[in-house]
Amino acid sequence: MTAWTLRAFDVLDSTNEEVRREAEAGAAEGLAVLARRQTAGRGRRGRAWVSPEGNLFLSVLLRPKATPAEAARLSFLTAVALAEAVELADPALRSKITCKWPNDVLLDGAKLAGILLESRTAQVAPGSAGGGLDWVIVGIGVNLAHFPPDTPYAATALAAHGVTAAPEDFAGWLLARLGYWYGRWQGEGFAPVREAWLGRAQGIGQAVVVRLPDGDLQGRFVALDETGALLLELPDGSRQAITAGDVFPAA
Numbered sequence: 001m002t003a004w005t006l007r008a009f010d011v012l013d014s015t016n017e018e019v020r021r022e023a024e025a026g027a028a029e030g031l032a033v034l035a036r037r038q039t040a041g042r043g044r045r046g047r048a049w050v051s052p053e054g055n056l057f058l059s060v061l062l063r064p065k066a067t068p069a070e071a072a073r074l075s076f077l078t079a080v081a082l083a084e085a086v087e088l089a090d091p092a093l094r095s096k097i098t099c100k101w102p103n104d105v106l107l108d109g110a111k112l113a114g115i116l117l118e119s120r121t122a123q124v125a126p127g128s129a130g131g132g133l134d135w136v137i138v139g140i141g142v143n144l145a146h147f148p149p150d151t152p153y154a155a156t157a158l159a160a161h162g163v164t165a166a167p168e169d170f171a172g173w174l175l176a177r178l179g180y181w182y183g184r185w186q187g188e189g190f191a192p193v194r195e196a197w198l199g200r201a202q203g204i205g206q207a208v209v210v211r212l213p214d215g216d217l218q219g220r221f222v223a224l225d226e227t228g229a230l231l232l233e234l235p236d237g238s239r240q241a242i243t244a245g246d247v248f249p250a251a
């Protein structure tokens with residue numbers, strides 16, 4: 001990727017949706033779309049993402065030469081880039097920023113930012129090998145000025161920590177770090193991203209509960225494996241790789 005092309009809007013339904021429209025129309029990798037507010041912001045698992053003016057709503061278009069499984073690891077490099085952008089906003093926050101598996105960024109243990117990856121796999125001719133990715137959209141929401149009340153998890157905003165950052169400025173810091181980590185991921189693979197993410201991991205070594213569609217699993221969060229799965233040590237000492245689910249500290 002050579003550089004980002006940033007387009008800024010006052011209002012959009014969703015920056016992910018705008019980038020998807022552009023991707024379908026053939027836009028090149030590197031498009032970045034910023035909106036002051038969104039009327040239909042999307043979160044993970046079909047949840048809405050409340051999107052008032054003052055917060056950051058940014059989506060970028062990538063067209064990596066990667067399998068869908070490899071591209072799913074883009075959430076880890078985005079989380080690391082986000083943590084570094086927060087440090088650029090205020091270096092004093094360094095020790096309070098953590099990355100929560102699989103794709104949140106916490107400030108003092110409360111959710112500051114969320115990441116939503118959406119992708120499309122290229123169509124392949126019948127009988128040929130499986131398709132690669134056509135595009136990946138990385139959508140990023142950061143609570144700069146406001147955080148939603150009444151969330152099922154603790155939430156916070158930079159402003160609640162006395163830090164003022166304009167969305168345009170934060171977008172600049174974030175795109176710089178995202179470009180850096182995307183380049184390393186393309187050149188060196190997941191290993192350096194994994195190492196950087198582990199250096200900031202929330203709850204590593206601690207007892208956690210993993211909420212899965214068919215029930216909860218309790219264990220110790222021991223590592224992130226080389227595919228991005230969370231390695232959970234179960235009470236009987238065995239290890240289970242978790243590829244999807246929500247993680248909470250054990251009570």
Ligand code: BTN
Nearest residue numbers: 014016041042043044114139141
């Ligand atoms: C999450 O649920 O934690 C992910 C939230 C992702 C929200 C961002 S805001 C910019 C982009 N546009 C959207 O509609 N969603 C993402």
